[in-house]
Each structure stands twice: as structure tokens, then as C-alpha cells.
Amino acid sequence: MILRTNIxxxxxxxxxxxxxxxxxxxxxSRALQEAFELHGITNTIMVDLMAAAHPWINEMxxxxxxxxxxxxxxxxxxxxxxxxxxxxxxLFASWLHSFGRETLRRILAAERPxxxxxxxxxxxxxxxxxxxxxxxxxxxxxxxxxxxxxxxxPGIDRYYVSTDDMRQELVSLGISERRVCTSGIPxxxxxxxxxxxxxxxxxxxxxxxxxxxxxLIMAGAQGVxxxxxxxxxxxxxxxxLEIALVCGRNAPLARSVRRDFAFHPEQSRLHVFDYVxxxxxxxxxxxxxxxxxxxxxxxxxxxxxxxxFIYRPVPGQERNNAYYMESKGAAVIAEQPHGLAxxxxxxxxxxxxxxxxxxxxxxxxxxxxxxxxxxxxLQNLNIMEGAxxxxxx
Numbered sequence: 001m002i003l004r005t006n007i008x009x010x011x012x013x014x015x016x017x018x019x020x021x022x023x024x025x026x027x028x029s030r031a032l033q034e035a036f037e038l039h040g041i042t043n044t045i046m047v048d049l050m051a052a053a054h055p056w057i058n059e060m061x062x063x064x065x066x067x068x069x070x071x072x073x074x075x076x077x078x079x080x081x082x083x084x085x086x087x088x089x090x091l092f093a094s095w096l097h098s099f100g101r102e103t104l105r106r107i108l109a110a111e112r113p114x115x116x117x118x119x120x121x122x123x124x125x126x127x128x129x130x131x132x133x134x135x136x137x138x139x140x141x142x143x144x145x146x147x148x149x150x151x152x153x154p155g156i157d158r159y160y161v162s163t164d165d166m167r168q169e170l171v172s173l174g175i176s177e178r179r180v181c182t183s184g185i186p187x188x189x190x191x192x193x194x195x196x197x198x199x200x201x202x203x204x205x206x207x208x209x210x211x212x213x214x215x216l217i218m219a220g221a222q223g224v225x226x227x228x229x230x231x232x233x234x235x236x237x238x239x240x241l242e243i244a245l246v247c248g249r250n251a252p253l254a255r256s257v258r259r260d261f262a263f264h265p266e267q268s269r270l271h272v273f274d275y276v277x278x279x280x281x282x283x284x285x286x287x288x289x290x291x292x293x294x295x296x297x298x299x300x301x302x303x304x305x306x307x308x309f310i311y312r313p314v315p316g317q318e319r320n321n322a323y324y325m326e327s328k329g330a331a332v333i334a335e336q337p338h339g340l341a342x343x344x345x346x347x348x349x350x351x352x353x354x355x356x357x358x359x360x361x362x363x364x365x366x367x368x369x370x371x372x373x374x375x376x377x378l379q380n381l382n383i384m385e386g387a388x389x390x391x392x393x
Contacts, residue, residue, distance in 0.1 A: 011041035012114035019120035021065045024296040028119045028143050031186035035370035053100030077315020088153040097123045126155020144295040146320035160373045184369030190280040191303040197284040213287035217245045220292045227337045234341035236266040246273045293321040302364045307357035329360035
């Protein structure tokens with residue numbers, strides 16, 4: 001699948017390679033595309049390489065990936081952990097980085113981009129470079145707070161990472177300091193405007209009261225956060241808060257919760273939403289957030305300076321993301337609904353701790369990551385072009 005901008009093209013051509021496993025990779029890609037356009041680079045194309053090269057395998061593995069979060073999280077975590085230290089030239093890594101090779105070769109011959117950006121770690125381009133094909137410079141934007149070695153490849157010219165800790169980890173693995181930029185993870189530009197958001201208007205728009213603190217519960221884009229009804233029931237037992245539950249694209253979940261609480265005496269304090277495109281508005285009025293610890297959602301939460309509650313993180317990168325946030329004082333991890341609800345209520349009733357956690361979260365925010373990445377690429381593009389005898393478009 002290839003997505004193009006629909007406006008007159010100017011500037012160098014940028015190709016963004018993404019994957020549609022969950023929402024994070026495509027959201028980061030769109031944020032980068034938007035930033036390029038705002039900086040005058042309108043000739044960008046987004047390519048879902050797996051979907052373009054292996055549509056059947058892509059659909060099958062996407063289903064397995066989503067089911068793994070609810071049906072076999074332990075297996076997913078085991079595979080993640082056992083492959084985490086793998087090297088780029090191992091048999092398994094080489095196989096992973098081979099998917100879509102011929103398709104990408106054809107796309108590159110037709111499109112001739114000036115730069116390739118990976119937001120998903122299928123690094124086919126470096127393999128093609130080894131075969132002496134004309135190859136533009138390649139960049140990788142890591143969309144988590146945990147580093148899996150699948151992201152580490154000597155053929156990547158420039159890395160953009162979420163934290164200085166990850167930067168140091170890459171350097172310790174042999175990647176030159178000059179090739180790693182601490183940028184943060186790209187998210188929607190709307191998160192840059194949160195400090196000036198009119199919270200009174202936003203509360204009115206979504207039907208919230210004027211004063212009660214709001215607990216924002218994010219079920220995930222596919223609505224897979226467990227025990228949601230139990231958590232809502234426990235929280236509603238406290239009259240001093242409201243709940244904003246975002247069910248994403250899981251319409252059955254939204255219907256089920258609305259049905260379960262239709263006659264609840266405190267149902268007016270429970271606001272159930274389907275997919276919300278303006279999630280930044282809900283975050284701007286929330287007191288805290290309960291979420292799956294995906295890299296994009298966590299980055300949005302820290303942009304909003306929200307205390308983060310993470311419930312039963314799935315083994316793998318999400319659990320490691322959660323541990324990182326907890327280590328920085330920005331998140332609390334809970335394994336049971338009662339414990340989670342209790343921690344939320346304690347925080348809501350402790351303004352000092354609430355502010356401290358919000359500050360810890362905000363300290364992790366590095367500003368508009370997509371702008372930092374785009375400007376860095378444009379400033380370094382000529383250097384990278386000279387290094388690889390780039391074929392001009």
C-alpha cells in the first residue's frame with residue numbers, strides 16, 4: 001500500500017516505510033509526513049511494505065499480533081525476550097529483514113526517493129545497498145521506550161530515539177554517537193498546543209462537569225484493555241471524579257459498557273466514547289490516564305503532563321515501556337482492578353503527589369519530535385547523499 005500527498009510536489013522526495021501492526025507506526029509516519037509538509041517538503045510517500053509485498057501474510061500476522069495481546073501474551077513476551085538480543089546478521093534477523101525485498105527494489109526504481117525513513121524495523125533497504133543497488137540514505141524512528149535489537153542495524157545512517165537512555169544503549173551496542181539523535185517519538189501536532197487549550201470549552205464539548213477531576217481510560221485503538229467494566233464500577237464508587245472511557249474501534253466494548261451502566265445510579269459520571277480523533281482534547285482536561293503502554297500513547301500522555309496508570313502490561317515492549325515510565329516516577333503499574341482503582345483515587349485526593357507525577361511525566365517530553373526529526377534530516381541530507389552516491393529524483 002502506497003499513500004501519497006495530493007498537492008503539488010516540492011523539495012526532495014521522502015519515502016516513509018511503515019507497518020500496520022497496531023496504530024503506533026502509522027501514527028508516527030503521518031506525524032512525520034505532516035511535519036515535512038509544514039516545512040515545505042510536500043513530495044512524500046508512505047509505503048506499508050508488508051501490505052504491498054505480502055498482503056496475505058500481512059493480514060494473517062496482523063490478526064495473530066492483535067490476538068496475542070488477549071489470548072497468548074505470555075508467548076508473545078517469550079518470543080520478544082528471546083529475540084531481543086539478536087544481531088542484525090543472525091539467521092532469524094536476516095530473514096525478517098528480507099520481507100518485501102523485490103517489492104521495495106521495484107518501488108525504489110520507480111520512485112527514486114532522496115531519503116528513506118523506517119518507522120518499523122524491517123530493514124530491507126540496507127540489504128539492497130549491499131547488492132550495490134543505488135540507495136538513498138536510510139533513517140530509523142524508534143517508536144518505543146524499549147530497545148529491541150531488531151532495530152539495530154549498521155546499514156541505518158541515522159537513528160531517532162525516544163530518550164537519552166536509549167541513545168546511550170545504542171552507542172553501547174556500537175552505533176556511532178554521531179548517528180543517533182534524541183528526538184522523542186512523533187505524535188500529532190495538536191499535542192503542541194495543549195498548554196493553550198481552552199479546557200472550559202473542551203469540558204463543555206464532551207459533556208463533563210465543570211470541576212470534577214476526570215480519569216481518562218484508554219482501551220487502546222482496538223479496545224483490548226482488560227476488566228474495564230470492573231474498573232469503572234470501582235471508580236464510580238468514589239463521588240469525587242468522572243470517567244472518560246475511550247473504546248477505540250471496539251464497538252462491541254462500547255455497547256457492552258453502555259448497557260452494563262445504563263441503570264447505574266452514577267452513570268452520569270461515566271462518559272463512553274468510541275474512536276476519538278481529537279484525543280489531545282480529552283488529555284488536556286484529564287487528571288490522569290489509564291492506558292496500555294504503547295510508545296505513541298505514552299508520548300501523548302507525557303506531552304499532556306499526565307500521571308500514567310498502566311494496567312497489566314503485556315509482556316514484551318509494552319511491559320518494558322511500563323517499567324521505564326515507572327522508573328522515572330511518571331507511572332504506576334497495577335495488576336488487579338481493586339489495586340488500580342485504589343491507586344487512582346489516592347492520587348486524585350493527593351494534589352501534591354498528583355502534581356509531582358505530572359511533573360515527572362512532563363520532564364520526559366522533548367517537544368515536537370516530528371519537527372526535530374524533519375529538520376535534522378534536511379540539515380544532514382546532503383552529507384548522507386554524498387556518502388551513498390544518491391541517485392537524484
